[in-house]
Amino acid sequence: MTESTIGVSAPPAAAANPAAAATRWYANLLPRFITGLIILLAWELVVRAYAPPFVAKPTSVAMAIPRVFADPAFQIATAATLAAVAEGLVIALVFGTMIGLLMGRSPAFERGFRHYINSFYAMPMIVVLPLFSLWFGYSGVTRIATIIFAAIFSIIINVADGARSVPREFLEVARSFRSSRLRMLGEIVLPASMPYLLAGFRLAAGRALIGAVVAEFFLSIGGLGYFILYNSRSYRHNEAFVGVLLLAAFGVGFELLVNWSTRRFMPWYRRDEKTN
Amino acid sequence: MLNSSLRRNAPFWISLLIGIAAWEIAGRSTSQAFMVPFSATVVQLWQLIRSGEFIRQLFDSAQLFLSGFILALVVGMPLGMLLARVRVLRIGIEPYIMIVYSTPLVALIPFILSMMGFGFAPKVLVVFLFAVFPVIYNTVEGARSIKPELIEVAKSFRSNEWALWREVMLPYTLPFAMTGVRQAIGRALVGMIAAEFFLSATGLGQLIMAASQNFDTGGVFASILVIALIGVGLMRLGLKIERHFARWRQ
Numbered sequence: 001m002t003e004s005t006i007g008v009s010a011p012p013a014a015a016a017n018p019a020a021a022a023t024r025w026y027a028n029l030l031p032r033f034i035t036g037l038i039i040l041l042a043w044e045l046v047v048r049a050y051a052p053p054f055v056a057k058p059t060s061v062a063m064a065i066p067r068v069f070a071d072p073a074f075q076i077a078t079a080a081t082l083a084a085v086a087e088g089l090v091i092a093l094v095f096g097t098m099i100g101l102l103m104g105r106s107p108a109f110e111r112g113f114r115h116y117i118n119s120f121y122a123m124p125m126i127v128v129l130p131l132f133s134l135w136f137g138y139s140g141v142t143r144i145a146t147i148i149f150a151a152i153f154s155i156i157i158n159v160a161d162g163a164r165s166v167p168r169e170f171l172e173v174a175r176s177f178r179s180s181r182l183r184m185l186g187e188i189v190l191p192a193s194m195p196y197l198l199a200g201f202r203l204a205a206g207r208a209l210i211g212a213v214v215a216e217f218f219l220s221i222g223g224l225g226y227f228i229l230y231n232s233r234s235y236r237h238n239e240a241f242v243g244v245l246l247l248a249a250f251g252v253g254f255e256l257l258v259n260w261s262t263r264r265f266m267p268w269y270r271r272d273e274k275t276n
Numbered sequence: 277m278l279n280s281s282l283r284r285n286a287p288f289w290i291s292l293l294i295g296i297a298a299w300e301i302a303g304r305s306t307s308q309a310f311m312v313p314f315s316a317t318v319v320q321l322w323q324l325i326r327s328g329e330f331i332r333q334l335f336d337s338a339q340l341f342l343s344g345f346i347l348a349l350v351v352g353m354p355l356g357m358l359l360a361r362v363r364v365l366r367i368g369i370e371p372y373i374m375i376v377y378s379t380p381l382v383a384l385i386p387f388i389l390s391m392m393g394f395g396f397a398p399k400v401l402v403v404f405l406f407a408v409f410p411v412i413y414n415t416v417e418g419a420r421s422i423k424p425e426l427i428e429v430a431k432s433f434r435s436n437e438w439a440l441w442r443e444v445m446l447p448y449t450l451p452f453a454m455t456g457v458r459q460a461i462g463r464a465l466v467g468m469i470a471a472e473f474f475l476s477a478t479g480l481g482q483l484i485m486a487a488s489q490n491f492d493t494g495g496v497f498a499s500i501l502v503i504a505l506i507g508v509g510l511m512r513l514g515l516k517i518e519r520h521f522a523r524w525r526q
Binding site: 032035039051055112115116118120122123125129133209213214232233235237240241247248251255 | 292378379380469488499500504
């Protein structure tokens with residue numbers, strides 16, 4: 001075990017038997033539904049009994065949903081946050097993959113940079129906000145910079161881990177057919193480390209979302225995070241909570257998307273092969 | 277002996293020296309408002325330490341971190357084991373835990389602020405919320421992987437529920453729970469800084485906020501350096517704990 005295991009999350013495993021999983025899913029539906037109902041009911045009753053009227057409760061949040069979704073301010077805020085997260089993630093993905101491949105395949109580069117990458121990853125990402133706001137001002141640039149900072153290191157660490165674990169035979173065959181180093185990197189190492197890249201991306205997407213929300217709190221620039229802050233400050237908790245629900249949906253959506261695409265496009269990848 | 281360990285660690289020290297040199301050069305060739313050289317950062321940090329300000333804030337932050345983190349362990353580990361033991365409970369609650377786990381919890385800070393105010397308790401709640409989910413998740417995973425034979429043998433020797441927990445489940449689950457503890461350390465640190473930024477400004481978060489509001493770039497760099505060192509130190513501590521317990525994980 002090396003230090004590079006710090007930020008590595010195991011790539012999502014493909015389901016061994018989809019049919020069995022489907023029957024289990026149906027069987028589990030009832031307890032899940034009942035638990036959800038109990039949670040919502042308890043929340044509703046506790047808030048009705050003890051909390052001041054402005055506090056969010058399920059029925060009022062549900063009634064606020066159509067109103068908030070139709071509100072153009074909310075739509076603009078959501079679009080702004082999503083655009084910033086997407087832009088930051090793409091930049092982090094491109095540069096993170098390049099740096100990660102270099103780190104995984106070049107021992108000298110790895111030894112030189114490993115400690116820095118791990119340290120930046122271990123740092124609570126939001127401490128850079130005051131510094132970035134000094135550098136880039138109270139603007140969208142600071143938000144993008146924060147998102148990139150939050151996202152890039154988990155991509156680098158995971159891609160480097162994937163690039164290191166490419167089976168040696170693949171590279172030897174390529175070399176014996178006189179493949180150039182660059183082609184080997186692009187056509188063997190990169191595809192072979194795709195499951196790791198996706199696992200890193202899943203982590204990165206969650207961290208990017210946190211980075212965007214925190215940046216909007218800190219900088220007071222338009223976005224979903226600021227929408228939540230502004231509405232909860234004006235004691236409109238129900239409206240603000242719709243924003244939280246949407247953020248939760250994004251978080252869960254990213255997770256499901258990555259799991260699904262690992263299963264769909266990389267059926268050859270199984271986690272148990274690696275751990276055993 | 278000394279020579280070989282020196283040689284093994286040489287790349288680390290060389291890359292550290294190059295990094296510091298690059299920081300120093302970058303700091304000297306740009307404006308002071310943008311970046312402060314390494315030497316000036318260290319001098320500023322030394323002044324902060326000597327004035328006693330730094331130690332006081334560090335103590336404040338540590339208190340917040342430990343309260344939230346320990347609370348997360350005390351709640352998360354028994355809850356995780358309970359979920360693993362009672363199947364219906366696990367099936368019912370697990371999806372909701374996963375949903376909250378992948379939600380950016382920082383978004384709840386404004387609600388906590390307007391309901392609980394500026395005291396110590398809301399900040400502990402933030403740290404707790406950040407830290408508790410990895411603990412629960414990993415404890416459930418660990419407790420679920422207990423071999424059924426172990427529980428059956430214990431049962432056939434007429435072990436009661438309490439003895440089963442203490443003698444079988446706890447020792448078996450602990451190594452897995454430690455993975456959650458390591459993740460929780462990192463997340464609790466983020467929660468601590470977020471609470472100090474957005475609830476009431478205290479501790480290391482206050483140090484860095486005050487420096488940034490005074491356009492004191494040196495102070496910002498000094499605080500970030502310290503927080504980064506704390507982050508790395510805690511991460512290493514977490515890995516050490518995890519590996520220590522991993523020795524008895526089959």
